[in-house]
Amino acid sequence: LAIAVAGFVMVAVAAGAYLHLRDDVPALADPGKVPLPRVRDAAATQVYLKGPGADLLLLHRAARPLTTEQGTRDLAACRRVIRRRLHPAGSPRSLARLAARVPDRVARDAFASELRAVADVLAACRTGDGRPAAVEDLTFHMTVLDRRLKALKLR
Amino acid sequence: MITGRRLVTILVIVASVTAVLRGADEAAAARGPTVSWLSTGDSFAAGVGAGRGYSTGTELSPSRCVQSRRAFGPLAADLLRRQRGWSIPHEAFSACIGFVAADFFNPLVLDGVHQNISQRQWTQRQASPPGGRFDVVTLSYGGNDLGFSEVLKDCLFTRNSWEDIAASGVGGCAQSEDEMYARIDDLIDGRPFDVRGRPNGVGFGPGGKRITLSQFYSLMADELLTGRGILVVAGYPRLMAPSSTWGAWRGRSCNFFAWHEADLLGRAVERLDQRMRLAVETARSASGRDIRYLSRLELFDGGGTTHHGACTRGVEWMNGITQSGLVFGNGAPVTPTHSFHPNRLGYAATARKLIGMVEADFPAPAAPPGPETDTQPEPEPQPEPDIDVGPLYEPGEAFADDCVVAWPTAPLYSSDGVTLRMSCAGVPGQFLFTDAFFPNPELPITPSTGQVRVSGQVVGVAESGNGFRTLQVLATQIGEWRA
Numbered sequence: 265l266a267i268a269v270a271g272f273v274m275v276a277v278a279a280g281a282y283l284h285l286r287d288d289v290p291a292l293a294d295p296g297k298v299p300l301p302r303v304r305d306a307a308a309t310q311v312y313l314k315g316p317g318a319d320l321l322l323l324h325r326a327a328r329p330l331t332t333e334q335g336t337r338d339l340a341a342c343r344r345v346i347r348r349r350l351h352p353a354g355s356p357r358s359l360a361r362l363a364a365r366v367p368d369r370v371a372r373d374a375f376a377s378e379l380r381a382v383a384d385v386l387a388a389c390r391t392g393d394g395r396p397a398a399v400e401d402l403t404f405h406m407t408v409l410d411r412r413l414k415a416l417k418l419r
Numbered sequence: 420m421i422t423g424r425r426l427v428t429i430l431v432i433v434a435s436v437t438a439v440l441r442g443a444d445e446a447a448a449a450r451g452p453t454v455s456w457l458s459t460g461d462s463f464a465a466g467v468g469a470g471r472g473y474s475t476g477t478e479l480s481p482s483r484c485v486q487s488r489r490a491f492g493p494l495a496a497d498l499l500r501r502q503r504g505w506s507i508p509h510e511a512f513s514a515c516i517g518f519v520a521a522d523f524f525n526p527l528v529l530d531g532v533h534q535n536i537s538q539r540q541w542t543q544r545q546a547s548p549p550g551g552r553f554d555v556v557t558l559s560y561g562g563n564d565l566g567f568s569e570v571l572k573d574c575l576f577t578r579n580s581w582e583d584i585a586a587s588g589v590g591g592c593a594q595s596e597d598e599m600y601a602r603i604d605d606l607i608d609g610r611p612f613d614v615r616g617r618p619n620g621v622g623f624g625p626g627g628k629r630i631t632l633s634q635f636y637s638l639m640a641d642e643l644l645t646g647r648g649i650l651v652v653a654g655y656p657r658l659m660a661p662s663s664t665w666g667a668w669r670g671r672s673c674n675f676f677a678w679h680e681a682d683l684l685g686r687a688v689e690r691l692d693q694r695m696r697l698a699v700e701t702a703r704s705a706s707g708r709d710i711r712y713l714s715r716l717e718l719f720d721g722g723g724t725t726h727h728g729a730c731t732r733g734v735e736w737m738n739g740i741t742q743s744g745l746v747f748g749n750g751a752p753v754t755p756t757h758s759f760h761p762n763r764l765g766y767a768a769t770a771r772k773l774i775g776m777v778e779a780d781f782p783a784p785a786a787p788p789g790p791e792t793d794t795q796p797e798p799e800p801q802p803e804p805d806i807d808v809g810p811l812y813e814p815g816e817a818f819a820d821d822c823v824v825a826w827p828t829a830p831l832y833s834s835d836g837v838t839l840r841m842s843c844a845g846v847p848g849q850f851l852f853t854d855a856f857f858p859n860p861e862l863p864i865t866p867s868t869g870q871v872r873v874s875g876q877v878v879g880v881a882e883s884g885n886g887f888r889t890l891q892v893l894a895t896q897i898g899e900w901r902a
Contacts, residue, residue: 290678293667304842304851339585346581357579360675364740364758369848376740377672380589384677386581387588404670 292400295407306416308367313418317362320375321418323353324409327378330385331403342389356383368416374409381405450504452781455548457511457643458492459523459538460559463655463715464514466490468738468760484515491653491769492557498806499774504783509548513541519615520560520635524625528616539642552645555777557713559653561632561695564611565602570594571658571759574684575675592680599687607632607694633701640708649777650710652699653769654692656719657685658759659739660731666888673730674739674758681730692716711776718772719765727765732888733880734812735849736765764847767808774806810845812877818892819874820845825852826866837862839897843873846890854881855894858902871898 313321326349329335335345353359359379366372381402388395413419458464466487488494493512499505518527518538527534527541543551562568573593578584594602602612609631614621622629624638640650662671662678671678692714699712719727719736727736740758761769810816822843824830831838836858843853855873864871875894895902 290662290671292670295668295670298668342585343582346585350581355579356581356584360575372740373669373673376675377670380672380675380677383584383589386585389585401671405672408668408670 378405453506454554455509457553462516464559494770509546511546566613633698636702637706656715660726660728
């Protein structure tokens, strides 16, 4: 009986903690449907992202496998993505610096958020903790950024 | 060749001559009171983040000390001169990026090099009011004493390789909430976390004497204020608006910060604001001096209804990550410079608040008595005009700017009028467009219409589903057409 009670209490606590966490985390809107504003001036951003900021586009393409189960199922899978795809784009800090200089304010924020989401997905590789939320974040930001890049005529 | 010492001498002479000339001009035109004014402190008092108009050449270090007259202290002084006729012949502006409270009474340490001048001595070189005392002293200290920029850097990217992130996590904010609170409590107790190159244990007082923050405020008031003087201590605003108020398009992160990290920093600023307010009250009671607290947290939170921190759905008074805002030092991760400081609007709003806090205490001098007459005419009451700090784009505010229609978005005609989506020269980039409604559908506007002057009133800020903002204006005049 004691074991059964203890087991019940543990399940109840775990469920409570899970529900608490779910309540706490803000929900995401549908990134494919939120209306995007008209681009004010695409030229400067085009020049930047085709020149000094080109690694950001490389990151944007390279990060796609991190939104899939196959790319993030364990640490070894994540390391493969890092080795084959993220390394050519650059280090986290160099990409952060590039993101901060994107002329288009919306694209700048979206690149910064994508970079942060990539880091969060990788951080979840080892234990799997928080991976669903991290992948959801990355998918969200990649979709917003896809749409912004299209509006900037960079896709 | 001009040596450093000669350069200092030349700068001091130029500054003195300018001050004398300015003082003479002001005395001639003045109709308000004559006061002396000091603005001192750290980057949040120096105007860092305010945009154009920086002066980087100071006698301390020509390339180091970034200052802007758009900072709240100098801006308030300038506005009182221009709009209230105040004469401020003795003005000093000794705020500088990176300064800590101990810098005021102790020799400065710049980039690790000990200087033979304190911030107080630098102040005195700029202005010498009678007795070396000022009528208005504004200051902002504490952020650097807490090592807050290091906390921010830690929250950004502490790891520089993807492998490290996969193996050990993002890093994130290295300081726990309790650790941040402990730093704040230590600051209040006079044990700053960051003493900027000084030996551990250096306090805020002269000779590095350890005193509490409230004693520091009392000492500043005792040493610097005239008998009628006011010391205004400015607190710190929330850097990022609470995540619950972010635009939906931002998801769960903004400016590299996860939502929970931004909220954690916000709670730390709330604690700092609460403790600084208390320190000011203690200083006022203990010293009997007029020491006041200007809560930028309260101001930028808009009373809890309209947040002005970075990432807000409303009008941002804080910079997020700026284009020039990330610099990599020697092995340092990411150094935000003008990032996460107030922008021009934030400093202007603070200046307006500051003016409201001090103006009534310095009435205009009584007019000299005129020739005696049998009946003295009653002076006509003159309504005081509001201080104009420039547009803050708040609802109800007057709007006037040069705009062009953002073709190919066609004007939207209705029976009541026409709505024009416009790009306006002075409207900050945080608004993608200005939507001007003109209550006359006959407005003759075509793609060949160039730049037009739009006058009217700000009626609000519209936000799209993903958080992008458009300024809403009710236009009473567009070009030569009046409503």
